[in-house]
Amino acid sequence: MPAENGKILAVSSVSKRFGGLLALDSVSFEVQRGEIFSVIGPNGAGKTTLFSCLVGTYPPTSGSVRFRGEELKGLRNDQVVARGLVRTHQIVKPFRDMTVADNIRVGVLYGRLRLRGAKARERVDEMLSRTQLGHRAQVKAGVLSIGELKRLEIARALATGPDVLCLDEVMGGLNPAEIQQAMVLVRALRDSGLTILMIEHHVHAVAGLSDRLVVLNFGKKIAEGRPGEALRDPAVVAAYLGDETKEEARA
Amino acid sequence: MTALLRRHPALVPGVLFAAFLLLAPVFAQRGMLNDLWNMAFFVVLASAWNLLGGFAGQVSLGYSAFVGIGAYTTVLLANAGWSPWLTLPVGAALAVAFSVAVGLPTFRLRGPYFTIATIGVGEAVRVIASGLEFTGGSSGLRMPQGTFDFNANYYAMVGLALLTLALVAWLQKHAFGLALEAIRQDIDAAEALGVHSTQAKLTAHAISAALVAIGGGLFATNFQYISPGSVFDFRLSLTIVLMPIVGGMATITGPVLGALLFSYLQIKLLASPTLRDSYLFIYGGLLIVVMLFEPKGIVGLWERLIGLRPRRRAQPPVGEARRAS
Numbered sequence: 135m136p137a138e139n140g141k142i143l144a145v146s147s148v149s150k151r152f153g154g155l156l157a158l159d160s161v162s163f164e165v166q167r168g169e170i171f172s173v174i175g176p177n178g179a180g181k182t183t184l185f186s187c188l189v190g191t192y193p194p195t196s197g198s199v200r201f202r203g204e205e206l207k208g209l210r211n212d213q214v215v216a217r218g219l220v221r222t223h224q225i226v227k228p229f230r231d232m233t234v235a236d237n238i239r240v241g242v243l244y245g246r247l248r249l250r251g252a253k254a255r256e257r258v259d260e261m262l263s264r265t266q267l268g269h270r271a272q273v274k275a276g277v278l279s280i281g282e283l284k285r286l287e288i289a290r291a292l293a294t295g296p297d298v299l300c301l302d303e304v305m306g307g308l309n310p311a312e313i314q315q316a317m318v319l320v321r322a323l324r325d326s327g328l329t330i331l332m333i334e335h336h337v338h339a340v341a342g343l344s345d346r347l348v349v350l351n352f353g354k355k356i357a358e359g360r361p362g363e364a365l366r367d368p369a370v371v372a373a374y375l376g377d378e379t380k381e382e383a384r385a
Numbered sequence: 386m387t388a389l390l391r392r393h394p395a396l397v398p399g400v401l402f403a404a405f406l407l408l409a410p411v412f413a414q415r416g417m418l419n420d421l422w423n424m425a426f427f428v429v430l431a432s433a434w435n436l437l438g439g440f441a442g443q444v445s446l447g448y449s450a451f452v453g454i455g456a457y458t459t460v461l462l463a464n465a466g467w468s469p470w471l472t473l474p475v476g477a478a479l480a481v482a483f484s485v486a487v488g489l490p491t492f493r494l495r496g497p498y499f500t501i502a503t504i505g506v507g508e509a510v511r512v513i514a515s516g517l518e519f520t521g522g523s524s525g526l527r528m529p530q531g532t533f534d535f536n537a538n539y540y541a542m543v544g545l546a547l548l549t550l551a552l553v554a555w556l557q558k559h560a561f562g563l564a565l566e567a568i569r570q571d572i573d574a575a576e577a578l579g580v581h582s583t584q585a586k587l588t589a590h591a592i593s594a595a596l597v598a599i600g601g602g603l604f605a606t607n608f609q610y611i612s613p614g615s616v617f618d619f620r621l622s623l624t625i626v627l628m629p630i631v632g633g634m635a636t637i638t639g640p641v642l643g644a645l646l647f648s649y650l651q652i653k654l655l656a657s658p659t660l661r662d663s664y665l666f667i668y669g670g671l672l673i674v675v676m677l678f679e680p681k682g683i684v685g686l687w688e689r690l691i692g693l694r695p696r697r698r699a700q701p702p703v704g705e706a707r708r709a710s
Contacts, residue, residue: 189577191573191577210576210581211576211577212576212579212580212581212582215577215578215579216579220577220578220579223573223577227571227573227574227577228571228574229566229567229570229571229574230570231566231570232566232567232570236563236566239563240563240564240567240575240578240579240580241578243560243563243564244560244575244578244579244580244581245578248579250560290574290578291577291578293578294578294579
């Protein structure tokens with residue numbers, strides 16, 4: 135079982151086609167329990183599409199996603215959450231007319247834990263304090279700053295009681311101090327026993343946090359490994375900065 | 386009780402009004418009681434619809450189908466010798482079954498597409514009822530002799546209205562209400578947090594369908610005669626939607642205020658020889674005014690007047706508009 139080899143999530147040959155566009159092209163990787171695993175790549179590489187295929191927002195066109203040995207392909211998003219895999223959204227999706235506490239309560243009541251009564255209230259409070267949103271508990275989510283909204287995304291997802299937390303660019307749009315704060319939070323989440331799968335653009339955060347990572351470009355995996363090696367891979371450098379030899383050839 | 390009233394000041398006029406409705410048969414004239422009956426009927430329709438249309442944000446324009454299912458069940462079974470009271474749960478059960486049958490395919494649709502589909506469903510039911518032999522076709526059906534008892538029907542309708550309000554208020558306070566609220570505000574986020582949206586929508590649809598069908602059954606007993614034009618009418622569906630919108634969607638008091646307004650308007654307009662044919666214009670005008678000036682309806686207007694809510698909420702900060710990668 136998972137405890138022996140430590141593998142918690144296995145993505146095998148996942149492809150996603152939107153009409154004529156192949157958004158994901160046979161992507162495979164494995165995530166170990168307790169790891170911070172990053173998915174990086176230029177805009178449009180298919181990172182968010184990958185997350186959507188994992189949690190069941192829409193099904194992959196082909197391939198398989200096994201979570202703790204169980205096939206997730208074909209399950210609805212809420213069923214995946216009930217098994218302990220949850221995502222946040224890059225473009226934040228707060229319930230704007232609900233209070234911050236009620237936003238979190240949705241995850242507590244309907245996630246994997248499905249707590250009720252006093253236990254539910256305790257968990258809401260715990261999530262508020264872990265994400266430093268306690269002082270905002272009773273305001274409408276619509277008035278939060280972008281940094282607070284990103285933390286609310288984490289708080290709600292965390293409230294469901296996951297084993298694996300998929301963070302979709304939770305540092306996008308934050309200022310350097312907030313990024314530092316977010317990095318501390320992500321590390322604390324991992325230290326509390328969670329496995330983190332994250333999409334991130336901020337290179338300093340990726341290099342500082344990730345145990346391992348994969349790099350996607352145009353829907354294909356072009357590199358995988360420890361951040362120090364993978365980020366120096368010529369294919370990765372070319373994907374981000376453009377291929378010099380090709381530029382010269384064109385010129 | 387006093388603690389409850391202190392926490393919910395809106396309950397004070399509510400309780401007084403409920404007491405007035407329940408005591409009215411003691412002192413009121415029959416004409417006034419008829420108007421109050423109609424008002425209670427509208428409260429049932431508007432509040433039940435609000436569960437799905439207001440709280441969950443799934444605007445259905447096909448609710449006359451449930452009125453009709455309840456009404457036809459009552460008339461058909463009463464003519465087969467049933468007591469009209471015993472027909473009510475049967476009508477409710479049929480309406481629940483129909484709500485699920487309609488909900489399963491249509492809840493896959495989002496936003497206006499769902500609304501458009503419900504118009505089709507409502508119209509289809511009317512056409513079918515007009516064409517079938519056993520429903521009496523377009524000329525409709527009459528209740529058997531001796532089934533009319535206005536006072537009993539009046540108390541039943543007022544009781545149903547109070548039950549509907551209590552049920553919706555109770556659901557709103559509990560987990561289910563939060564799930565519906567989440568679905569309305571962002572269905573993707575709700576699902577991403579574990580809410581089974583289709584199940585929640587089907588449940589809300591079924592509960593409101595059952596309440597509306599019981600109301601339809603009481604309608605049939607009270608009027609003693611029904612036809613596709615009276616209970617499967619698209620204008621009835623439209624009125625059911627307009628009441629919560631004008632009163633204030635996703636609130637408890639909104640649909641009640643809408644029902645008060647529309648039952649009054651209907652009485653006045655239908656009694657006026659010059660306006661009786663143009664009442665839809667007036668409804669349309671009301672809808673435009675509400676949408677333009679106070680989308681939260683009468684309740685929203687009231688909250689603004691007493692300063693609970695500033696005219697414009699602070700704009701939410703703009704999220705990254707970056708393309709999803």
